[in-house]
């Protein structure tokens with residue numbers, strides 16, 4: 245069964261303090277949470293509190309992935325995102341990405357610290373086929389001093405070694421950065437990151453900023469949301485709903501289908517095990533993190549190549 249290219253809609257509530265209900269549009273993107281909440285790092289701002297011992301969500305098997313990819317064809321999905329946790333902890337990650345690439349354009353979100361030359365060589369061959377493979381590598385500043393406090397000692401250099409490896413195989417990774425500084429500093433931070441990437445031999449730096457989502461570990465670090473930081477009825481009137489990832493995407497985990505890659509700790513984010521039903525399921529934007537999505541929009545999509553003069557663009561997802 246194919247869903248027509250329907251548009252998302254928002255239903256307001258007579259109570260102006262109640263959250264609007266989002267009715268999703270056509271399912272464009274499928275996220276595969278291949279390593280659940282397992283990560284080799286334990287970042288201080290991780291909104292799903294991933295780490296080496298967080299097994300709240302587990303690994304997807306290649307059979308799980310294959311089944312969901314097959315289902316997604318009938319739903320008209322056009323692109324795939326592979327994430328965790330850290331996807332390169334999965335022993336079958338090369339096979340998973342190769343498989344996803346046989347279905348559509350694929351993006352993998354990684355911290356870059358576990359990439360091996362053999363992985364990248366195989367993936368470069370797989371990406372030479374019909375569909376493209378994008379890498380998103382997360383760092384949190386232009387140098388170890390700005391990154392390692394959040395991501396762990398030595399993580400900047402290891403991530404950049406992964407970046408260099410990808411560039412050497414012809415990939416053009418998107419560097420994602422969580423904004424943990426005042427917005428006035430955006431142009432300077434941006435300039436320094438672009439300069440650093442160019443110094444490393446990347447001719448077309450691509451940088452995506454993500455607002456900090458103040459849930460999970462980040463809530464402990466920076467204090468979470470104020471009570472009035474919520475989306476309420478009326479706030480989606482004349483709003484471009486296409487900007488919200490939950491309007492066009494769902495996430496496959498080993499515990500079922502989730503509404504978006506952000507609310508993996510929220511029990512109501514689990515929409516059951518049937519992808520067709522989950523793809524159509526309305527969802528109340530009642531979570532504090534929804535306010536960040538509303539404010540910044542386009543949090544999870546890939547940016548284009550960013551010119552060095554451009555100040556920091558939009559926002560992000562974990563790893």
Ligand code: SF4
Nearest residue numbers: 490504506533534537
């Ligand atoms: S956190 Fe963002 S993507 Fe997730 S349900 Fe709320 S608005 Fe949608």
Ligand code: SF4
Nearest residue numbers: 283287290294355563
């Ligand atoms: S932010 Fe990314 S790299 Fe850091 S702990 Fe979370 S999933 Fe791992």
